[in-house]
Structure formats: C-alpha cells, structure tokens
Amino acid sequence: MKYLDLVELTKEKPAYTKAGVKPGDFGAVMSEKAIDGKWQVVFSEFYTGKDIADIMVNEEDLKVHDDVPMDRYPKKLKQIKPSMVLCYDEPFKSMKGNIKEFLPTTYEWTKDLNWKDLIHFKWEKQNKNVSGLNENNFKYFKYDDPYVKDQLVKCSICGHIAMQDQYGNGECKNCGWKFSKDEELLEKKAGISYPMLVTPTTAREQYKKGLPFKATFDEFVNGLYFYSEMLFEYNNEVYEVFLRANKNSKSNEDCDIVFCSNGMQQEYKTRQDFESKANIGGILLKDLWGKVNNPSYMYCG
Numbered sequence: 001m002k003y004l005d006l007v008e009l010t011k012e013k014p015a016y017t018k019a020g021v022k023p024g025d026f027g028a029v030m031s032e033k034a035i036d037g038k039w040q041v042v043f044s045e046f047y048t049g050k051d052i053a054d055i056m057v058n059e060e061d062l063k064v065h066d067d068v069p070m071d072r073y074p075k076k077l078k079q080i081k082p083s084m085v086l087c088y089d090e091p092f093k094s095m096k097g098n099i100k101e102f103l104p105t106t107y108e109w110t111k112d113l114n115w116k117d118l119i120h121f122k123w124e125k126q127n128k129n130v131s132g133l134n135e136n137n138f139k140y141f142k143y144d145d146p147y148v149k150d151q152l153v154k155c156s157i158c159g160h161i162a163m164q165d166q167y168g169n170g171e172c173k174n175c176g177w178k179f180s181k182d183e184e185l186l187e188k189k190a191g192i193s194y195p196m197l198v199t200p201t202t203a204r205e206q207y208k209k210g211l212p213f214k215a216t217f218d219e220f221v222n223g224l225y226f227y228s229e230m231l232f233e234y235n236n237e238v239y240e241v242f243l244r245a246n247k248n249s250k251s252n253e254d255c256d257i258v259f260c261s262n263g264m265q266q267e268y269k270t271r272q273d274f275e276s277k278a279n280i281g282g283i284l285l286k287d288l289w290g291k292v293n294n295p296s297y298m299y300c301g
C-alpha cells in the first residue's frame with residue numbers, strides 16, 4: 001500500500017461506521033507510510049466526489065484496487081437512479097442511462113485541430129489532474145487545482161494567519177511552517193511532523209527563540225524509524241543514515257543502523273547504540289548536532 005492508492009473498505013468497525021463509511025466504500029490513501037499499521041484514508045462519494053470521511057484505517061481492513069471495479073458502476077447507478085449521467089470523456093461500455101458527455105469524444109473534438117493544438121490537447125488530457133500545474137496552460141480542459149490553498153487557518157506555531165488546502169495541508173508565510181492536518185497526531189505517534197520533520201512542540205520553542213526550524217537529534221532518529229533513510233549535512237559533506245534489515249529483523253526497530261558518507265561507514269545494532277556512539281572523526285554526533293544542517297528524510301520539502 002502506498003500514497004494515493006485506491007482502496008476499498010472491507011471490514012465494518014464502530015469507528016468507521018461512526019465516521020460514515022461502510023464496507024464497499026472507496027477512498028484514497030493520503031499518508032506516505034502506515035503509522036502503527038494504520039493509513040490515513042479519504043473516503044469520497046462515487047459520483048459526486050464529495051468527501052465523506054478522512055480517517056485512519058487498519059491496513060488489513062483495506063483492499064487496494066487499480067481502478068474502481070466495473071461492476072460497481074451499474075450497481076451504484078441503480079441505487080441512486082440519476083436522471084442524467086455526465087461523463088467527463090468517452091463513456092465506458094458498461095455505463096447505462098441518460099449519458100451526456102462532458103466533452104465530445106476525442107475524435108470529434110480533435111479532428112479539426114491543427115497539429116499544435118492537437119499536441120496541446122493531448123498534453124492537457126494527460127495532465128489535467130496533476131497537481132502543481134498552472135491552470136492558465138489549460139485551454140481545452142477546465143482545471144480546478146484540488147491542492148489550491150484557499151482556506152484561512154491559524155498557524156499552530158506562530159499564531160499568524162496561514163493558508164491551507166481542502167485536505168488541511170498548508171504553509172505559513174510568517175514563520176515558514178509547513179503543515180499537514182494530522183500534525184499533532186503524527187507528533188504523538190511518531191515524534192516527527194510532515195513535511196518538516198521537526199515536531200510542532202520543538203518548532204514553537206524555536207520560533208519563540210527566533211531560531212530557524214530544525215529537527216533535534218532525537219527527532220532525526222524518530223524520522224529514521226519512520227522513513228528508514230535520512231540525510232544531513234555537516235561541514236559541506238552529506239551524511240546518510242539508514243536502516244538495514246538483518247536476518248532477525250521483524251520490524252524497523254530491530255534493523256541495523258548504517259551511518260555513512262564518502263569515506264566513512266559505521267554500523268550500529270540498536271537505537272541506543274547509534275545515539276550514544278555515532279560520531280564524525282571521533283566527535284559524537286549528538287554533541288555536534290548544533291552544527292548539522294538540513295537534517296531531513298530523503299525528499300524533505
């Protein structure tokens with residue numbers, strides 16, 4: 001299971017029922033990794049796309065699909081008996097009822113286009129749901145950026161006004177804090193934050209002291225157990241720390257820890273071992289942490 005996988009709920013549990021979801025409902029995985037075997041899943045209504053719930057779900061209660069299975073379409077259509085089905089592009093064969101295409105079929109739409117417009121059309125068709133693109137580039141397809149930050153919230157670090165998207169991910173222009181909706185939960189469960197790594201609690205202390213946000217050594221190691229692979233810079237050199245499974249490893253917690261850069265490599269058996277002994281040129285890593293730059297996971301934003 002991974003970020004943005006299409007998943008179906010397969011089990012009924014009071015927590016799910018309370019949130020308004022039932023077995024057979026579909027959603028998208030919104031977390032990068034499982035936390036205690038649970039994934040954040042946003043469930044939405046089939047035809048309206050309206051969000052029903054945004055909850056943590058046990059991995060064993062989910063089934064991953066490549067596409068919404070075709071047999072779900074007619075079944076669902078029978079249930080809601082729509083007077084019209086608006087189809088964004090060419091309808092599936094199994095779609096029944098009063099189908100109106102939102103756009104002409106690709107052929108109808110493209111047969112009179114010159115080659116430049118045809119290329120543009122194909123590009124738009126492929127990219128219309130990709131976030132981060134400039135909507136002004138879309139000529140044929142109306143493009144609503146689902147990740148547009150248009151909601152005002154109070155920054156949890158400095159208290160100024162910050163902007164977030166509909167999923168609760170956002171950024172504060174005043175202090176530079178980047179946040180996700182479940183930051184308090186992630187701090188509690190894993191001792192980190194996403195996408196910043198440094199926890200909100202540490203970030204608030206650093207903001208008060210006028211310091212830039214930076215993960216503590218302990219948070220960096222928390223990040224190692226969450227992401228399995230971490231980086232930092234020291235004296236213009238990049239250092240990597242990663243977990244390596246050994247024959248007795250059953251989870252991240254009993255993997256070996258490898259600490260390396262160009263020309264050096266150290267290996268440790270336990271977290272405690274790594275924290276108390278990892279060193280650069282004989283100086284303990286925990287003691288020179290103040291001089292370390294950009295402690296982050298591999299693709300830290």
Ligand SMILES: [Zn+2]
Pocket residue numbers: 155156157158159160162172173174175176177
């Ligand atoms: Zn702020």
